[in-house]
Amino acid sequence: MTDDRDKLIAEAVEKALKGDMDAINGIEDRVTRSKAKAALHKAKKAAKAAELTSADASESDAVENQTETISTNQKIASIIDGEFPGSVVAQEGESEECIYIQSKFWEKVASFLRNNAVLDFDSLQCVTGMDMGEGILEVRYNFHSMKLRHSIEIRISTPIENPHIYSIEQIWRIGDWFEREVYDMFGILFTGHRNLKRMLLPDDWEGFPLRKDYETPQSYHGIAVPKVKEEWE
Amino acid sequence: MSELAFWSVAFVTVASAGMVVFSGQLIYSAIALLFTLLGVAGLYIFLWADFMAGVQVMVYIGGILVLIIFGIMLTHKIVSVKISQSNVQRKLGAVVVGIFLIFLTSSIGDAPWFQMVTTEPSETVRTVGRLLMTKYLLPFEVASILLLGSLIGAAMLSRKEE
Amino acid sequence: MSVDLLYDWLNESIPFLSGNSLLLLLAIVIPAILLFLVIAVNAIVLVYAERKVSAFMQDRVGPMGQGVGLHAGKWGMLQTVADALKLISKEDIIPRLADRKLFIMAPFVIFVGAFIAVIALPFGETLIVADMNIGIFYILAVSSFGVIGLILAGWSSNNKWSLYGGMRSAAQIISYEIPAGLSLVTVIMLTGTLSMQGIIQYQSGGLFDWIVFSSPFSFIAFIIYFIAAIAETNRTPFDIPEAESELVGGFHTEYSGMRWSFFFLSEYANMLVVNGVAVAAFLGGWQSPIPGYLNSPGWGVFWFISKILVLVFVMMWVRWTFPRLRVDQLMDICWKYLLPIALFNIFGVGIWTLIFG
Amino acid sequence: MYRDFGTILIAALLGIVMVGVPLLIQKLIAPSKKSFEKFDTYECGEEAEGNAWLQFNIRFYVIALIFLIFDVEVVFLFPWAVVFKELGLLAFVEMGIFLVILIVGLAYVWVKTDLDWVKLKVPYGSGRYRKIKLEEKA
Amino acid sequence: MGVLEHKFQDNIVVEKLDKLLGWARSTSPWYFQFGLACCAIEMMATAASRHDLERIGMMPRSSPRQADIMIVAGTVTMKMALRVKKLYEQMAEPKYVIAMGSCATSGGPYWQHGYHVLKGVDLIVPVDVYVPGCPPRPEALIEGLLKLQEKIQTDRPLTKIDS
Amino acid sequence: MTKYFQNIWETVTTLLTGFGITWVHMMKIKKNNVTLQYPEEKWPRPERNIGFNHDDYNVIRSRLTVDINDCIGCLKCMRACPVDCIKIETVKADVRGDDIQDVGHVGITSNGSKKAMVVTRFDIDMTECCYCNLCTYPCPEECIFMTGGPNADRHHIDYEFSEYDRTDLIYRFAKKGTQEKMAKLMAPKEPKVKA
């Protein structure tokens, strides 16, 4: 099956590169189609890179860097895996984009990321919560190293019934606010966070609005929240 | 008319002095003190002591009273805008003071006061200045040392905590 | 002075009451009411001027009174009149937690303090309501009323911003009283009198007989006095008590309508007073700058007022040009710069006078 | 003298009237609606937070204290200034001594940092506050 | 109620007085410096040199006690709603409200999925003039203010209201 | 000690510089004045030239307006709107391209396309609109547009239209009574109302 798919994708990409986008758009299976598009993207990039290398040596640096960032994830994943065996979850397909970490290892991995001289991720760029559907919440961390100028993305998933993730607030102080925000929106509890309160919403707000199943409340403190425009006019 | 003015000033002085002592709230006492001091300044005017009146206003109202109010605020919280204060030994105090007052008034009334007839001076400041520079030169310089002492003392006291 | 004149005049023109103390009362009340009008007009004009000056400095036009059928007059001349009228028809709010009595009392204290200071300003050779022997000292002394009023306002509102504002304001005003007083002392040293008229008469003659130009030290004294004056009227860069960006409204945060406008009125009256003192003490009061010319009593009033307005303009200029200081810097300026300079200035003037005059 | 100060007294009374009358007019024509929240203390739209105990800054007090001393000094300076020209050098020297003694006081409070508004510990960083702190420690 | 408010029969003197008061109130509407979101930036721009709100007598006040007009400039969220109400309450009578921009008028672009956005400030305070726009251009705001001034002028503060 | 005097010196000089700047501005107010005195002068066509030349505008973000006679009821604008403030209801016309006198329906647009739909309701809630202009691009007939600017010949500019009442800000472009009348017209044939 996968072979089939790969072949299909390869074909479609080839066609698309020649200008026939229909080949890709025509693919029935959505997953395959998007994969094909991603592949197309990469192919285009590679083509461009090749072009550029021949044209201008200095600009190729940037491109090389870019191609490198893609592989940094794998590289760093292997470093982490070497340090804490079993902590990195192998995820098919997207491993170039990110590193999946098992939630129970996160505490150690986080400080490893911060303190290891090879990694030296001194800057936590962003923490994104995500409702993956099917009862899974995910938290995605984007790290960057100001010194070594590389960045990775780390994902940790947790079940929606009992979402617990170790807090990295004390390692990167900005994590404090980011985690509170994620808690506010998704209700993920960060263990070890010293002040895990609602951040954007009022303290007495109910529900976690960015979960996919969130329902807007009827009223708040006696202020009605109109739902249907026509009725309310 | 000036008689009327005099008695009203005197009345204000005495009444507000009473307020100072009897008011249950410290801040009101302080405000009443403002009027007492003003009244005393007024009395100075009746005594042809205009410069003294100015000094009274400047030092007492502009300085000491402000300091007192700051002191009140420093030692009380704003939540108790109405700072109550308690009096102790009221009765005892009243008796003692009453006796004292009777004694004073009677002795004032009894004494044969000799009163010189004088004319209104043209400028008191000049005379005061001259006196200060000549006759009372020593106290004048001592006053500066006193001020220095109190400045240093008070500053030290209020710094002690650290 | 003018009270006497008025009294004499009244005595002559109303013979059946002559000698009656009622006439004296009348002779006092009339100029006092006139002065009140002066204060009110002063505030209205100055507010308007301030708005226009600031607008012009900022490349805009300021009040124009435009609108559909609404006109605050040409160039918005009636703008401040409308403001005043509106303020009088605003609701008066006394917060629940405020100390009612003191809250009500504060504007009275502040306004009366400013008002009785204006009384001693010499508008002309004979135009002074109360010419006291201790004139200048008197004005210095009564400015402490303002302090008490400010503290009362700040304290009684029972609001944190008010209290902060009131306290800062009080501390600021009392502190700057010292340099102001010290620089006035240099004037007294030269003139040898405390009476306003005496001081002005000392400066008779032309521009160069004014105290401000009499010696470099007295020029410094004038600068110090003027800085202190700006601070005493709580204007930028010394407006931390009312600093909008920090303390919302300072001590008058909780005041509304007419009660609030009395703070405003007193502020502008105070400007009149401090600048009046500056003019009288340093700039020759009602004396004309050119000796012998334009020196009639009418011109005297003109000179006095125009000199005040020049100084007021400088105050506005300062206000719309500079940022504001922080409270500790403000105290630093007072105690560490102005006060020592003023003290040494006294020595300077003393020596200068002993040598040259 | 009576007349001048009498003028002031009457003017003061008049001043009270002049404040009172507009307030009365306001009372008459201004609308007013009572509501509970209106009379709440204003605090940027929030409920007053925590206990409203104000920690009144001690610095104000210290400033007032220093002021008082210098105020008295100014009071002495005025009569002196009036007679200064009369008495000449003598007065100058006498006042010089007086002033110098007080300048010593000023210098004392200055050196002892009583004039500084803030004396505190800034946790880190630099700037003039730290310098103050270091000097204090030393 | 003020002592004399709405106490007089309509006659020429009262009418003139009413006119005068109306003129004063409409000519010096001081607004409450109170910006919430993007519209506040336009409000600042309106107050700045180019459009110069002071031209029509407006002056910013930062304490609600001294303000006449509350310009609700921006999105009112649920968290803010109670504060807005409170600030409105703390203003002294007579007071007016301008809803500036789509958000203040009806929740604007955040109507649909804005779980935390108040759908129109008129749900909590009475609004006198709605200024449309997102953000309203400064001219639009000025026009709204002029409209409000017209409205204020037609008020009869002293005349008896027939009920 | 030098620091002390240096401080004083710096203060004096920099403050004087500041004085100079504001003074110059005040003196040159006639030239520098940038105020647009709104009700008398209007942007973007002010009587007085403020700033620079403005012949050429792409578009003015102002009130939306619809040439209802041109609208074919394709709902594209409604779908493009991020805040759903356009409400259109249409009824299928009997004959494509025919005028229906009763409701003032014009059958053919100015571009010449024949309408298949009768627009019975076309409301734009300007209180909700975020003036993003997204709705005007997809319109095939270019009949929904913002007033003024390049469209000035079709509708004069209108960006200040504040109201005392919010419902006045909901603009109803469909001809009055279309809905009822169409309902009556279509009654026998089961009206199909699309939302």
Added chain:
Amino acid sequence: MGIIHGEEMVLNIGPQHPSTHGVLRLKVRTDGEVVSDIYPVIGYLHRSFEKHCENVTYEQVIPYTDRCDYIASMNNNLGYAVTVEELMGIEVPEKVEYIRVIVSEFNRIASHLLALGTYGLDVGAFTPFLYMFRDRERILDMFEMVCGARLLYNYIWVGGVSHDLPKGFVETAYQFLDYFEPQVKEYNNLLTYNKIFVERTADVGVLPPDVAINYGVTGPNLRASGVKWDIRKDEPYSIYDKFDFDIPVGRGELGTIGDCWDRYWVRMREIEESVKILRQALKGLPKEGDVHQAIPKKIRPPKGSIYKRTESPRGDLAFYITSDGKPKPYRLKMRSPAFTSLSVLNKISRGWMLSDVIAILGSLDIVLGEIDR
């Protein structure tokens, strides 16, 4: 002395306060005049941006990104557009890139002008604020020429821009730049080097670089601390690699590195750099070209996620977009620079006075719309 022990006061600054730049509330614990703790309460402008994004199509997200950082909408548009383009692999024509750079640099100037102006206001200087607004207004006029809107433009679209530049724009832009450059000098004379202003800001609120990085502070605030980090240079997006410009960093000229004055100064310098970029961009702007060429009919990015940073006037503005291949984003997260800048407030303003807190807050240049989203 005399810190009397016992109760400290809790002061609320905001949500309605002249200098909180919107609806921020600071719970300040003061000890006399000295601030011992600051607790920023945000969310008063939480407008459900991310929820909205999940419910509208990719094109329709753009007006909402406008409304996040409403002072620099172009930069927000650009950040979003660049991110989606990368996700989809769209190449945009050169002309579009130039236009984008031009408008976003103009917007950077406008944003900095507003930031500096309000900062002047925070420390009490009224006039510079109005001067800066006056000049900002001219930039807005230009934007109005371009797209008709003054503040929220919805101009930069995925794959292109909504309109071509109008004729006469380039000349106008040159005119503006010629007019503007001397103005910077005037601001400097009026405010930057004013002794009072320097006293108020130099040495105040020092933000050391390591703290800044740990708190995720970016943009001018980070650069003021001496860290040379600018995405335009370090990870060039659009065509920023074609231009020659400097990255100003704080040098502690009048105080310590990373103080308020440095933050102010870096912004002032950035305005100059932007002018430099603008001159180059205006020169290089291709005359011909279709700006709509690369705009896709339907935006349906392939499945996957992307995190892309751009440099907004306030720092690293990043969008994290997860697509599930549908026309609406599955999840869109905006990493707003002001959010991180604000988080450091407590750290750097403890121990300073109330007035300093206002100055520090102003120097961080926050926009509440972006913090609360």
Added chain:
Amino acid sequence: MDQLVNYLYISAILFSLGLFGVITRRNGIAVLMGVELILNAANINFVAFSRFGGMNLSGHVFSLFVIVLAAAEAAVALAIIITIYNSMQTVNVDDASSMKQ
């Protein structure tokens, strides 16, 4: 008003009131206010005697010194009160004396 005794009476009353305050008040600051009253009473006497004793103004100088004293006293006294308050959280003089170790 031209009678010396009037002033003496007033000053006597002020003095007794001040004394009463000093005796009965527990609050240190209130006691201080009482003291100020007493000093004022004394000052009135000085000035009055000076006025009715030939206008030689020595009395004025004396009362000037008294005011100096009062200022110095107020400064120091308040400093003490505040120091006490700092360490004992009270301004009541009795408490202060009783809490002394």
